[in-house]
Amino acid sequence: MDHVKGILAEHKIPIDYVELNVFAKGFIDKPISFRLDENRITQILIGEALYSRKDVAIRELLQNSVDACRLRKFLEPNEPVAIRIYREGNRLVVEDNGTGMDYDIALSFLANKGLSYYASEEFRAMREQMDFDPVSRWGLGILSCFLIASELVIETKRQGKDPCRFTIANVGEGMALRGGLLEEARDDCHSGP
Amino acid sequence: MKKPGTTVILVLNQEGLKIDADAAIRHYVKGTPVPIYLGKDATEPLHFDWTPADLELQELASQFRHISKFRFVLDNEYEDSQIWIRHYRTVPFFPLQQARIAKQGFLVERKYGPEDLPIPSAGLTLINAKRDILDLDISREHVKKDTPKWRVFLDKYIRVLMTFARRDYEAQKPTSLMDQVVAYHLALEKYNISPGDYHFAQRFRSPLVPSYAELLHGIPILVLTLQGLRILSAGEISRMKPSTIKFFPLHHPREVAEEEISIVTSRMKDDMNQREAIVFTEDFDDYGFYERLFKWVLEDKLPAMTDLTWADIFGAEFAPIDIPLDDLLPDGGRFARLPAILRGLVIPVSPWVVQTDKEYFDYESNAQRVVLVALGMARAGTHPDLKIVKTGTLLFDADDDFNGTLIRAEHLIKSSDELQGLVTNYFKLLAYANLPHDADEELLEFLVENAEQEILHLMKGKLPISKIERPNSRWSKIWEFTSRGLDLQAQPVVHPVAS
Numbered sequence: 001m002d003h004v005k006g007i008l009a010e011h012k013i014p015i016d017y018v019e020l021n022v023f024a025k026g027f028i029d030k031p032i033s034f035r036l037d038e039n040r041i042t043q044i045l046i047g048e049a050l051y052s053r054k055d056v057a058i059r060e061l062l063q064n065s066v067d068a069c070r071l072r073k074f075l076e077p078n079e080p081v082a083i084r085i086y087r088e089g090n091r092l093v094v095e096d097n098g099t100g101m102d103y104d105i106a107l108s109f110l111a112n113k114g115l116s117y118y119a120s121e122e123f124r125a126m127r128e129q130m131d132f133d134p135v136s137r138w139g140l141g142i143l144s145c146f147l148i149a150s151e152l153v154i155e156t157k158r159q160g161k162d163p164c165r166f167t168i169a170n171v172g173e174g175m176a177l178r179g180g181l182l183e184e185a186r187d188d189c190h191s192g193p
Numbered sequence: 194m195k196k197p198g199t200t201v202i203l204v205l206n207q208e209g210l211k212i213d214a215d216a217a218i219r220h221y222v223k224g225t226p227v228p229i230y231l232g233k234d235a236t237e238p239l240h241f242d243w244t245p246a247d248l249e250l251q252e253l254a255s256q257f258r259h260i261s262k263f264r265f266v267l268d269n270e271y272e273d274s275q276i277w278i279r280h281y282r283t284v285p286f287f288p289l290q291q292a293r294i295a296k297q298g299f300l301v302e303r304k305y306g307p308e309d310l311p312i313p314s315a316g317l318t319l320i321n322a323k324r325d326i327l328d329l330d331i332s333r334e335h336v337k338k339d340t341p342k343w344r345v346f347l348d349k350y351i352r353v354l355m356t357f358a359r360r361d362y363e364a365q366k367p368t369s370l371m372d373q374v375v376a377y378h379l380a381l382e383k384y385n386i387s388p389g390d391y392h393f394a395q396r397f398r399s400p401l402v403p404s405y406a407e408l409l410h411g412i413p414i415l416v417l418t419l420q421g422l423r424i425l426s427a428g429e430i431s432r433m434k435p436s437t438i439k440f441f442p443l444h445h446p447r448e449v450a451e452e453e454i455s456i457v458t459s460r461m462k463d464d465m466n467q468r469e470a471i472v473f474t475e476d477f478d479d480y481g482f483y484e485r486l487f488k489w490v491l492e493d494k495l496p497a498m499t500d501l502t503w504a505d506i507f508g509a510e511f512a513p514i515d516i517p518l519d520d521l522l523p524d525g526g527r528f529a530r531l532p533a534i535l536r537g538l539v540i541p542v543s544p545w546v547v548q549t550d551k552e553y554f555d556y557e558s559n560a561q562r563v564v565l566v567a568l569g570m571a572r573a574g575t576h577p578d579l580k581i582v583k584t585g586t587l588l589f590d591a592d593d594d595f596n597g598t599l600i601r602a603e604h605l606i607k608s609s610d611e612l613q614g615l616v617t618n619y620f621k622l623l624a625y626a627n628l629p630h631d632a633d634e635e636l637l638e639f640l641v642e643n644a645e646q647e648i649l650h651l652m653k654g655k656l657p658i659s660k661i662e663r664p665n666s667r668w669s670k671i672w673e674f675t676s677r678g679l680d681l682q683a684q685p686v687v688h689p690v691a692s
Contacts, residue, residue, distance in 0.1 A: 050332045052302055054208050055217035059299060059333075061201055062222060062229065066298070068199060069227040085214055086233040090205050092214060096227075097198035132226070133325030135297045145201075148209030153202040157195075 050144075057148050058085070060141030061094040067118065067134040068098025074130050075099060076159075092149070102161035106154065110142070110166055219248060224277070224298040224321055243295065243319050245281055250293075250317070257287060265317055269357045276346075277321040278353055280313050290385070292318040294336060296327050302334035309338065310347060311354055311385035322346065344402050352404040354384040370424055371451055374415045378475060381408075388412065388482045401489075409486055415454070417471040422458050431490045436468040438487055439501040443473050456534055460506050471501055504542060507532055511542055516591060517603050521617045523568045523624050525584040528591040528600070537593040539627035546583035560629035568621050568628075587624055595645055602652055612651050619644040 062083065069081035083096045101109070101117070109117055117123055118134040145152050150169065157163035203209060215231055218239065222229065228238035245254060245265035257263040265281035272278070283289050290312045292305040298321060305312075312318050326346050328337040337343065358380040367376040381387040386408065401409070410428040418425075418433070430438075441457055443450040454473060461471060474483045484498055504511050513527030522528070531540065545567050565571040566579045590596055599606065599616060606612045622644055626637045 052332075052334060053220075055212045055214075055220070056332075057203070058212070058214060058217040059221040062218070062225075063299060064201075065199070066225060066227050072197065082228045082230060082238070084230040084233070084235070085218065086231070086235075087214060088233070090210060092203040092205055092209065092212070093200060093233075094203075095198065095200040097196060100197040100199050133297065135299060145203055148205055148212055149203035150206045151204040153204070154199065155202075156199040157197050159197045163195075 051147070054147045057141075057145040058092075058094075060144050061085075063135040063141065065094060065096035065098060067136050068100065069096050070098075070132045071123075071134075072097070072099040074126070074132070100158040100161075101156045101164075102158040103164040105158070106156055106164055106166060110154070110168065216248070221300050222298060223247075223295040223300055223319075226298070241298075243279070243321065245317065253291070253317075257283075260285060260287060263287070268313070268316065271353045271356070275322070275324045275326055276349060276353070277323055278350070279319045280357070281317045281319070282313065283315045283317070286315045288315055289317055290314060291316075292320060294327070295319075295321040296329060296333075296336075297321075297323060297325070299333070301327075301329060301336055302332075303336070305336075307385055307390075310350060311390075313384050314382070320350070348402040348404045351386060351402065351408070354386050355404060355408055358384050358386065370415055370422060371447075371454065373424055374413055374473075374475070375447075377413050388486070410490065412486070414483075415473040417458055417462060417465070417473070418469070419462075419465045419467055421462065422454070427486055427490045430470060430472075430487070431494070433470065434468065434494060435470045435496045436466075437470070437497045437499070439469070439471045439499050439505075440474050440483060441471055441501040443475065457501070457506060459534075460532075461501075468496075503540075507535075511540070511588060513586070513588065514591060516600055518600050518606070518616075521606070521613065522589060522620050523587065525567070526587045526589055526620060526624065528596075529588040530592055531588060531590040533592075535590065537590055537596075539590075539624045540588045541585060541628060542588055543586040545581055545585035548580045548582050549578045558631075561631050564625065564628045564630060568625055570621060570625060587628075589620065589623070598652075598654065599648070602654075605652060609651070612648065615644065615648050615651065619648060 062085070065083040069083060072079060073081050079097075081097055083094070085092070085094045087093075105117060116136055118136050123134075142152070152168040154166045154168075155163065156165075205212070218229065218231065219241075222239075222241055223243040224241050230236075230238050244267075245251070250265070254263060254265065262285070264284050266284050267279060268282045269280040270278070290307045292310060292312050294301045294303075294305060326342060326349070328340045328342045329335065330337055358377075361383065362376050362380040365372075365376045365380075367373040378387060382390070386405075388409065411426050413424045413426060414430065416423065416425050416430060425433075441453070443453055450473075457471065457473075465471070472483060487498060488495055510530060510532050513529050516528040519527060525545070526539075529540075531538065545563055547563050547566075562571075562576050562579060563581075566576050567581060567585065591600060606616050619641075622637075622640055625632070626641060630637075
């Protein structure tokens with residue numbers, strides 16, 4: 001009944017005009033909330049059933065890198081950009097010298113599945129002046145890495161910000177995300193030969 | 194880490210250790226604005242050029258290795274800031290009709306066929322949507338086709354195909370009106386954007402994408418108006434505000450169609466009014482395309498639309514006349530003063546209605562069976578299922594030289610049983626030769642000519658010039674015309690036996 005009163009008030013309908021003679025019959029007059037099983041949803045989004053090929057992770061990482069590089073090229077037109085991919089033992093490394101992320105941006109988009117930087121207000125504000133459309137859209141592609149990997153390490157740096165590192169493991173079992181500012185240096189991506 | 198950028202390190206699991214990064218990159222990446230280096234120390238970026246040399250497309254081609262020297266040959270290429278299209282044709286011809294789509298350089302996994310978008314009939318089409326002009330599903334393996342973007346994409350894609358078709362059409366330099374129409378439709382057919390194409394008609398029924406609407410407005414139509422025979426577009430015909438549109442379906446082969454156009458034009462042009470249009474339709478018009486086209490173009494100003502029949506065209510000349518020799522004609526046969534253009538022919542003007550307890554789907558063989566039964570030429574017991582419930586009408590030309598000779602010799606013929614028998618068989622043979630049959634044409638010509646000579650010999654008349662070569666006969670020129678064209682208006686109607 002409070003709910004009905006609320007609606008009436010919202011529409012500025014005087015309560016006197018309404019004969020409040022409503023009773024709940026055949027159902028319980030209580031709000032019902034839906035809950036999603038996060039682990040199961042994450043498993044679905046990792047993509048065993050979503051993708052037809054397991055190597056799709058490579059596509060997703062390359063797409064992210066292309067977007068980051070094109071964004072950097074837009075922001076710093078004279079800066080050469082490139083993507084490099086290689087195997088090192090049991091590791092597959094994809095690196096780019098694109099725009100990178102700072103700690104807050106990275107944390108926000110890694111911790112929130114389905115959130116893409118390219119759907120953010122910050123990016124939208126720039127988009128009208130750009131001559132490219134980002135490939136990334138859903139912010140879910142990174143999860144596909146777990147089709148072929150047990151752990152994911154992301155090191156990233158945005159212009160004028162401190163570098164940071166995140167490690168994601170145990171996806172689907174409570175997903176452990178560790179992150180922090182990076183103190184040790186790494187080899188920067190070669191932007192060409 | 195001093196410079197901006199991102200490094201992602203995957204600690205590979207058992208599945209990951211099996212991944213071939215090179216193959217994966219080449220599978221997914223079809224073009225990239227950013228150089229991609231494979232290997233920690235690689236100094237040259239990977240080169241991407243989406244062609245049939247692509248590994249996956251080589252696999253596709255290998256499916257046809259049983260076809261000698263099978264290959265893809267680049268036919269057309271288009272690129273602008275939004276889209277990149279390459280059409281490859283199969284050599285030798287193979288009706289492949291496949292399309293692969295990439296979005297922003299990354300392959301969309303699903304293969305596309307003519308039910309999705311127009312694809313040249315013998316070809317492989319590679320499309321890269323360079324900008325965000327397609328919506329993909331979450332897996333990015335399928336293009337979503339129920340979104341506004343898909344319509345915009347199709348609009349653009351069809352516009353490109355129209356450019357290709359226009360270029361092919363102009364390269365042919367068609368001169369005659371008929372050539373222009375045929376060449377235009379062939380060009381559209383090649384790119385699977387012909388209005389006669391089933392998928393195309395279904396895909397764009399409603400609402401129409403703008404480029405297809407433009408294509409429909411601009412389709413050249415061979416039309417006869419008071420101003421004569423010319424090509425007008427549907428849009429131009431609509432501006433005529435016609436009160437009546439009559440459709441005349443043309444038949445194959447080309448010579449038949451040209452003959453039909455010539456006959457209709459010469460017979461009808463002087464009797465037309467200012468707002469009347471006779472539209473010659475292609476034989477692809479199986480789905481009532483032209484009727485739908487005019488309904489769409491003319492909307493609420495829709496005029497009366499009817500089919501133009503041979504009976505409309507020849508009118509009184511198709512009216513039977515009573516001649517004493519009628520009784521020697523096969524059942525349903527009558528003499529008429531046929532127009533000169535049909536000299537010497539036998540014209541079926543109303544159909545036989547036949548009852549049968551079998552279902553036949555092949556018109557040709559059905560018609561051939563009916564002809565044999567109708568003319569009493571079937572061997573006893575060969576078609577017991579066919580019962581003629583209504584006799585059709587066959588018109589024999591009273592003004593043909595030889596027929597005229599027979600008509601004038603009526604008394605002589607009827608005084609001799611042998612002559613009567615020969616003339617009766619001659620008329621049967623003549624009818625048979627003009628109706629759907631599976632006999633050898635040369636043999637029939639020989640039999641007709643031989644019968645004429647035999648009759649004249651008995652009548653002690655002069656041996657005639659062959660019917661086929663007589664100067665006033667249309668026989669040889671129009672043989673195909675009657676057996677494939679005119680008779681279609683009088684095809685047998687086969688009814689199943691009522692249970």
